[in-house]
Amino acid sequence: MRILIIDDSKFSQITTAKMLRSVIPDIEVIFADDGEQGWQRYREYRPDYVFVDLLMPNMDGQTLIKMIKKDNHEANIVVISADVQHSVRQELEEFGIRAFFNKPFSVEKAQSVAKLIKGDE
Amino acid sequence: MKISQMKYDILKEVFNIGVGKSASMLSEIVKKRVLLNVPHLELICYENGPVNPLPEAIWKGTLVVSSICFRDKLAGEANLIFPADKMRQFLNLCQGEGQECYLYDLEFDDIDLDIIKEVGNIVLNSIVGELGNFLCLELNYSLPQVKLLSRQEIMANRQNQDYLYRLVLYITFVISDTEINGAIIMDLTLNSLNEIINILDKMEVDLYE
Amino acid sequence: MSSIFSDILNQVDEGIIILDETFRILFWNNFMEQATGVSQDEALEKNVLEVLPGLNRNYFIDSLRQALEKDYRPFFSAGMHRGLITDKAEMNVRGSRYKNADYKLIVIECIDVTSQYVRVNQLKEYVRKLSDLNKELREKEKEIARLAYYDKLTEVANRTLFYNIAEKFINNARRKQEKLGLMFIDLDNFKCINDTYGHKVGDEVLVKVAQILTKSVRANDLVARYGGDEFLILLPGLSDSSHYQKVFSRVMDGVNRVQIAQLPLKVALSVGVSIFPDDGSTVDELITKADRAMYQAKSCGGNACVSYGDCPSGGAVPSHILSSIGLTD
Numbered sequence: 001m002r003i004l005i006i007d008d009s010k011f012s013q014i015t016t017a018k019m020l021r022s023v024i025p026d027i028e029v030i031f032a033d034d035g036e037q038g039w040q041r042y043r044e045y046r047p048d049y050v051f052v053d054l055l056m057p058n059m060d061g062q063t064l065i066k067m068i069k070k071d072n073h074e075a076n077i078v079v080i081s082a083d084v085q086h087s088v089r090q091e092l093e094e095f096g097i098r099a100f101f102n103k104p105f106s107v108e109k110a111q112s113v114a115k116l117i118k119g120d121e
Numbered sequence: 122m123k124i125s126q127m128k129y130d131i132l133k134e135v136f137n138i139g140v141g142k143s144a145s146m147l148s149e150i151v152k153k154r155v156l157l158n159v160p161h162l163e164l165i166c167y168e169n170g171p172v173n174p175l176p177e178a179i180w181k182g183t184l185v186v187s188s189i190c191f192r193d194k195l196a197g198e199a200n201l202i203f204p205a206d207k208m209r210q211f212l213n214l215c216q217g218e219g220q221e222c223y224l225y226d227l228e229f230d231d232i233d234l235d236i237i238k239e240v241g242n243i244v245l246n247s248i249v250g251e252l253g254n255f256l257c258l259e260l261n262y263s264l265p266q267v268k269l270l271s272r273q274e275i276m277a278n279r280q281n282q283d284y285l286y287r288l289v290l291y292i293t294f295v296i297s298d299t300e301i302n303g304a305i306i307m308d309l310t311l312n313s314l315n316e317i318i319n320i321l322d323k324m325e326v327d328l329y330e
Numbered sequence: 331m332s333s334i335f336s337d338i339l340n341q342v343d344e345g346i347i348i349l350d351e352t353f354r355i356l357f358w359n360n361f362m363e364q365a366t367g368v369s370q371d372e373a374l375e376k377n378v379l380e381v382l383p384g385l386n387r388n389y390f391i392d393s394l395r396q397a398l399e400k401d402y403r404p405f406f407s408a409g410m411h412r413g414l415i416t417d418k419a420e421m422n423v424r425g426s427r428y429k430n431a432d433y434k435l436i437v438i439e440c441i442d443v444t445s446q447y448v449r450v451n452q453l454k455e456y457v458r459k460l461s462d463l464n465k466e467l468r469e470k471e472k473e474i475a476r477l478a479y480y481d482k483l484t485e486v487a488n489r490t491l492f493y494n495i496a497e498k499f500i501n502n503a504r505r506k507q508e509k510l511g512l513m514f515i516d517l518d519n520f521k522c523i524n525d526t527y528g529h530k531v532g533d534e535v536l537v538k539v540a541q542i543l544t545k546s547v548r549a550n551d552l553v554a555r556y557g558g559d560e561f562l563i564l565l566p567g568l569s570d571s572s573h574y575q576k577v578f579s580r581v582m583d584g585v586n587r588v589q590i591a592q593l594p595l596k597v598a599l600s601v602g603v604s605i606f607p608d609d610g611s612t613v614d615e616l617i618t619k620a621d622r623a624m625y626q627a628k629s630c631g632g633n634a635c636v637s638y639g640d641c642p643s644g645g646a647v648p649s650h651i652l653s654s655i656g657l658t659d
Contacts, residue, residue, distance in 0.1 A: 009134040011127060014328050055137070055158050082134075082141030085148050085155070103138045104255070149389045150410055215410055230453075231446045235407035235422055242405045250400060264403050264424065 002028045004047035006038035006064065008056040012103070016051060016080060019110035024117060035059025042068055049117065054081040054088070062092070069095055076120070078113060080105050124164060127328070128321045133162045136290055139251030143244045151215050156295035165287040175289070175304060180204065180272045187241025187265040191249055194258040195316060197284060197309040199249050201241045202275065207301045212236055214296050234267050241265040248305060256320045275306070284308035345415070345440030351398060351433070353378045365440065366416045384414045397427045398434055408443050419444045481555040483533060484540035492554035492562055496613040499566045503606055510606040511565035511574045514620035515543070518598040518632035520559035527593055534590055535597055542584035546577055562617070574603050578635040598633040600624050609638045
């Protein structure tokens with residue numbers, strides 16, 4: 001299974017990947033540093049799941065999510081963000097994201113991602 | 122003292138989580154969409170003589186400063202700083218429409234100062250609190266004091282000569298489509314910075330395990 | 331709580347509420363009783379969110395939880411949270427936690443800042459009054475300026491403004507080597523109108539004529555009331571005589587159409603024209619010459635326009651009279 005993690009923080013990229021790897025066996029992880037690169041890598045690698053931050057330079061997460069959803073309505077998108085406002089979350093849920101997690105990402109949150117993925121199989 | 126790019130990245134992320142929480146709280150209070158972001162971070166050392174954060178071009182005139190002191194495992198002072206005219210704009214947004222403004226741009230009444238104190242309390246607590254959480258350190262801090270200072274005064278205002286290090290966080294506040302730029306200056310003792318760096322060192326090692 | 335401490339807390343000049351970890355009210359001081367009208371007996375043992383429903387908001391509850399867990403010190407300003415404690419007063423609210431080995435307490439302090447609001451509102455009111463007064467003064471100033479330069483009845487320029495502007499126009503014409511026309515207009519039989527139909531009707535005629543004159547000229551021309559039933563028009567940048575003839579015919583057009591209740595007569599007027607620099611080089615000279623030409627128009631029966639340049643030097647009989655009839659080009 002292939003996942004794409006889009007976050008402008010290298011630290012967040014690595015910790016998110018580490019935690020996901022610890023609970024989900026056999027995943028290939030691809031990283032992108034901002035929304036624009038995220039869009040390129042998404043088209044290039046066609047990941048099964050996309051993990052995306054919201055506040056990023058060169059195209060924010062909201063815009064990227066809209067583009068991905070337009071490309072493939074069934075795309076599996078999980079948001080991991082420091083923006084914890086209800087209005088933001090609601091707006092994104094309308095786009096049909098699979099889950100929304102507040103930063104910092106944790107093992108517990110990774111476990112609920114694993115459960116979600118298992119349910120999909 | 123130099124710190125690695127990864128440590129900057131970790132600190133920036135921690136502070137972004139902190140301001141994210143305060144943005145959520147402020148947005149509930151003012152019932153408007155609030156976006157808070159830390160796009161840039163600097164670490165400044167006073168060991169090697171004077172340094173000048175806060176570019177003069179932007180940080181001119183009167184600045185509104187809310188400060189809190191923290192003690193225990195980390196010792197230092199955190200200051201939330203906005204140019205007075207931007208703060209006036211922010212206050213007008215906070216108090217909602219229909220609030221006729223009777224003061225000049227750079228003047229504040231007691232009610233304004235209390236609002237600034239509340240905002241300072243929320244933002245600084247989130248930042249310092251998140252840093253404490255992240256580093257697993259318990260911190261003890263006071264309610265903020267609000268002062269009106271010039272850039273020069275802030276530069277000279279390092280309360281305690283033990284505070285050798287300054288973390289400067291440039292923050293962007295977007296409230297109802299109005300962008301307001303501010304900064305947070307965190308003065309730290311050498312011991313405190315060492316404490317932070319030690320913890321970050323361990324984290325960095327763990328990352329690449 | 332020992333009674334001496336509760337006595338002290340009952341005397342302090344701010345509201346004190348003490349809560350346990352479940353937000354149950356353990357203490358409610360006198361100040362709170364007076365500020366909210368809720369007595370100690372009614373408040374004690376109840377959940378604070380029930381007694382003060384204004385506090386029942388997510389951010390407030392979160393803040394109290396954080397205060398309990400992390401020693402956060404919430405502060406809520408009256409400016410951002412109107413009516414948080416009571417509708418009757420504006421209060422800043424702060425919270426702090428106290429703990430010992432066995433339990434934690436939250437202390438909520440309510441500080442009355444209503445007097446600040448009163449002061450600020452007084453200031454606002456004062457500023458508002460000042461700005462009203464300022465506006466009034468500015469309008470009066472405008473009115474005074476208007477009175478000084480404009481004729482009250484007809485609202486066209488008065489003599490003072492006319493002389494001011496005529497000076498400038500002459501200087502300008504001299505510098506640019508242009509011609510400047512002056513029309514001297516006098517109503518025919520105005521005295522008769524006044525005597526027969528009354529001053530009210532006379533005034534109405536003057537206002538109507540002033541309006542027609544204003545409408546008949548170009549934007550840069552100046553219409554002024556010279557006195558009584560006499561008007562002046564300045565025509566800067568006059569290229570040839572046909573220009574004032576056009577103005578005259580437009581005026582006659584308008585005048586012929588004037589209808590005033592209680593006035594069976596048609597309004598008519600006589601016009602004399604002088605031109606700078608041909609007929610004179612000062613304002614007074616130009617007025618005198620135009621007046622003389624007007625007099626010639628009048629002596630031939632009125633309702634006509636005569637140019638001073640066309641008058642014979644003796645000024646006996648006009649050689650050239652531009653009658654209103656046949657000049658509607």
